[in-house]
Amino acid sequence: MNRVVITGAGTINALGQDVPQTLEAMREGRCGIGELEFRDVDRLSIKIGGQVKGFDPEAVFNRQQLSLYDRFTQFTLIAGAEAIAQSGLRFDGELAARAGVVLGTAGGGVSTWDDNYRSVYEDGKNRVHPFVVPKLMNNAAASHLSMQWNLKGPSFTVSTACASSNHAMAQAFQIVRSGMSKAMVTGGSESMLCFGGVKAWEGLRVMSRDACRPFSANRNGMVQGEGAGIFVFEDYDHARARGAEILAEVxxxxxxxxxxxxxxxxxxxxxxxxxxxxxxxxxxxxxxxxxxxxxxxxxxxxxxxxxxxxxxxxxxxxxxxxxxxxxxxxxxxxxxxxxxxxxxxxxxxxxxxxxxxxxxxxxxxxxxxxxxxxxxxxxxxxxxxxxxxxxxxxxxxxxxxx
Amino acid sequence: MTFGQDVETRVKEILAEQALIDASDVKTTDTLEDLGIDSLGLVECIFAFEEEFDISIPFNANEPDKSDFDISSVADIVAGIQRLKAEAAG
Incomplete structure (x- = not known):
């Protein structure tokens, strides 16, 4: 069995739009949870969340890309670019042929479902954009990451609700440890912070209206967040041979x-x-x-x-x-x-x-x-x-x- | 559906449906535990009460005791719903 190390990390979430910002916020114990901002939020009884703010997709992606990238895919590509840049890996030849992407997501393109249901049900339109299906599918983020970085090995999406990305990273770990591939891109992404996404969660009556206070006796529920975390898992000897910086070993x-x-x-x-x-x-x-x-x-x-x-x-x-x-x-x-x-x-x-x-x-x-x-x-x-x-x-x- | 007796009848029917028993077997003194309704069943009942009586019930499953809605017994639930209906009509 081969040793597996992490040689790249990337993220975008309510605490920061990259890893250094996020770790700084964690060190400072900063709270990224605040008032939700999206259409029809006034009809919700839960109005807080860990929303990614100050993020303008149009500054990062062009019009054609945006017609294909749901928010959970956008998050994935931003975090993936950071992780792969940090790893310093170039995916070509044999490395690219075996390296793949395993990602976790529970809902996939939730806001794409939400926007288009609203369009046909509430607005009464009878036509939707041709790319609704490829935009909302749960594997869209993994596929776009593989296309962008020439990752041609085993690639798939794991959906196990709140454990999705841990299950995904476990699979990527297994693929590298067993020797199937020298490197894998892995992690997870979610973007459920839209009217329908939060409304569904409200129904369970387990959401807090004011704050997420884990382990505190006065805790009163969960608060949703959004974003992505993406990593490069690499064979230890492969990473050492090319002098890569190793963040940790799995x-x-x-x-x-x-x-x-x-x-x-x-x-x-x-x-x-x-x-x-x-x-x-x-x-x-x-x-x-x-x-x-x-x-x-x-x-x-x-x-x-x-x-x-x-x-x-x-x-x-x-x-x-x-x-x-x-x-x-x-x-x-x-x-x-x-x-x-x-x-x-x-x-x-x-x-x-x-x-x-x-x-x-x-x-x-x-x-x-x-x-x-x-x-x-x-x-x-x-x-x-x-x-x-x-x-x-x-x-x-x-x-x-x- | 504005009088006390009707509320009680419908509450008993909703609870009975959840508990998979006959509505005539639900007593006003029963607790949810007596009826064999667990926390998930309770959340479904709260939803059914809201739909039936067109009210909004303040209930958080994480702190059922602190919610401003008493679920100690069938009678307490009926009283709570009547109060919320009165407030909604108010």
């Missing part, structure tokens, strides 16, 4: 299914994914210094996740740090694990632990070190990234400092 993963309930999380399912990732990576549990939590800020997730971590780590659970950066960028649903992987990279490479902001009251059911409100300097050797999705589908990644 050392293992595990996936599990609760097989229990369509929305309520299961402690056992989460614990099996966490302990499975440790076993796959071949590491002792006390080597883990940081966990980027799923930490949605709902009553159900946070206490279940803390119980699962306590079960897996035993007494070491009291010594490790676990924060939820969703408090800052919101829940990016299918893209969330990708943006959160940046917090793991920051912990391993820079020795800075991103905080859980908005933390106000301890909850005895979440009695772990959640790095409340302020970032912390700490040397971390191994970090985990948790994702536990609706439908009971879980994926946990393990990373190591290089």
């Amino acid at each position: 050392i293992g993963y595990a996936m599990s299914s609760d097989a229990a309930d369509i929305v309520m999380p299961s402690k056992q399912g989460a614990a099996r994914a966490i302990s499975g990732a440790l076993a796959d990576a071949g590491i002792a549990r006390d080597s883990v210094g940081y966990i980027n939590a799923h930490g949605t800020g709902t009553a159900a997730n946070d206490k279940t996740e803390c119980a699962a971590v306590a079960d897996v780590f035993g007494t070491h659970a009291d010594r490790l740090m676990m924060s939820s950066t969703k408090s800052m960028h919101g829940h990016l649903i299918g893209g969330t694990g990708a943006v959160e992987l940046l917090a793991c990279i920051m912990a391993l490479r820079d020795g800075v632990i991103a905080p859980t902001i908005g933390y106000e009251e301890p909850d005895p059911e979440c009695a772990l070190d959640v790095v409340p409100n302020e970032a912390r300097d700490a040397r971390v050797d191994v970090a985990l990234s948790n994702a536990f999705a609706f439908g009971g589908l879980n994926a946990v990644l393990a990373l190591r400092r290089v």
Whole structure:
């Protein structure tokens, strides 16, 4: 089996329009959640989100591109360009023939569905733009990334709700580790912040009207975000041979299914994914210094996740740090694990632990070190990234400092 | 559908449908737990009440106790709906 390292990272999300801006915001514990701005927002009861603001697609893409790029594809291409530029890889010849793109998204082109349903139902039009289907399909972002960068290997999109990008990155990791390809582009993207997207979530009654406060006793729900996180996963020897900068090493993963309930999380399912990732990576549990939590800020997730971590780590659970950066960028649903992987990279490479902001009251059911409100300097050797999705589908990644 | 008895009848019917029991078996003193309705079932019932009575019920599944809508028993739910209907008509 080959070692797998991350040699490029890119993002756009509510905290920043690239990786340095995002990490700076995480270090400062800045909140990217604010008032939503889009058509018909006044008809929503949930009016906040981690929306990407100050972003003008027309300044980045031309008219022909915009007719094909839903917002989730735009985010993907921006983050992908940053990641691939940082990696310094040029995809041609044998490398290009084997390198592919594996991305996660839960909803795909949600705002394209929304705009066009509005057009035919509300506005009564009988004709839609010819590219509606290629624009909204869940694999559009992966396909455009592959076209733009000449990535001709295995490429596909994974859709497992809130665990989509962790499942996607697990697949890319597996492809490089097994030797199928020397490099893969991977991550996830989501853009559900439009009227129909938020209205659908409102129905579940799990959204907060004011803030995302993971692990805090007074938490009252999740807050949606949007954006993308894209990475270059590369064979370690390949990266070393060309002198590439290595951001972190991916050392293992595990996936599990609760097989229990369509929305309520299961402690056992989460614990099996966490302990499975440790076993796959071949590491002792006390080597883990940081966990980027799923930490949605709902009553159900946070206490279940803390119980699962306590079960897996035993007494070491009291010594490790676990924060939820969703408090800052919101829940990016299918893209969330990708943006959160940046917090793991920051912990391993820079020795800075991103905080859980908005933390106000301890909850005895979440009695772990959640790095409340302020970032912390700490040397971390191994970090985990948790994702536990609706439908009971879980994926946990393990990373190591290089 | 403006009088108390009608609200109670419809609430019992909605709860009974969710609980997969006969409406005549729903007592005003029953709790949701007595009826075997879980949190997801409750969210569906709240939606059904809103649709039936054309009201908006302040309810967050993350903090059901803090919501300004008492779900302790069938009688409390009926009283809450009557209050919201009165406010909506107000």
